[in-house]
Amino acid sequence: MSAAPGLPALEPIVGRYLSLDFEGRRYRVYFEEAGEGIPLICLHTAGSDGRQYRGVLTDPEVTRRFRVIAFDMPRHGKSSPPQGFEAEEYRLTRDFYTAFVLAFADALSLDRPVVMGCSIGGRLVLNLAAQHADRFRALIGLQSSAHVAPYYDTEWLHHADVHGGEVCAGIVSGLVGPDAPAADRWETLWHYMQGGPGVFKGDLHFYKVDGDLRQRIAAIDTGRCPLFLLTGEYDYSCSPAETEEVAAMVPGALCIIMPGLGHFPMSENPDCFLAHLRPVLDRIAKA
Structure with a gap:
């Protein structure tokens, strides 16, 4: 229900914290949710947080059938780093990321949820499809590729001579589509400007080094878990051709270039994104 003219609009999003014991450490994980029905876990991009899914969380066509859950990975957004973080260098790995998503789903007792992830989240979706397909009802990869060739020096993302947040936003600014509304473009970049020191750089260890999945893609069986790949056409970090290459290796995968x-x-x-996502969610809900 929309608010009357002149009155503030109260969004349906509810935010909560989860204390999660994982691999010998306790993590305080922040997540937001809205809706009811099929669980839909949303994974944010490198260096950002779950606020990226505000449009999905507030869309009544989605939330009337899906319980949308967007959580901030440790060190991101409102999720705290684990105790002792100040004495270590953060580097996200494939095994940690995979196991953490599974642990989060188990902690909320989610029964065969759908997982949708973008960028590093889209890469993680492919690993879930290859190794844990039976745990999920469906998987949706946004900007999903099996690997990426390094195209800039990541040392500048955590360097004393530059403003960390602004350089992170500067790096990704060219990845935003030219038709993006100005307000949404700058909100996307603002999330990057607020990132913790070294977090974006640490995430890219997974994206550029430890998350190379080229040898695992052939193991994906869409008969066990449907796979949907949605990629925007203006992206040199995950080009449409790279997503189409993954789809060509996975019989039954649906590939949509937006x-x-x-x-x-x-x-x-x-x-614009929801116009592409809603038909995919319709298929999942009816399956």
């Missing part, structure tokens, strides 16, 4: 969108479709232009 015109006008870039690397952050769910936050840079939510209305």
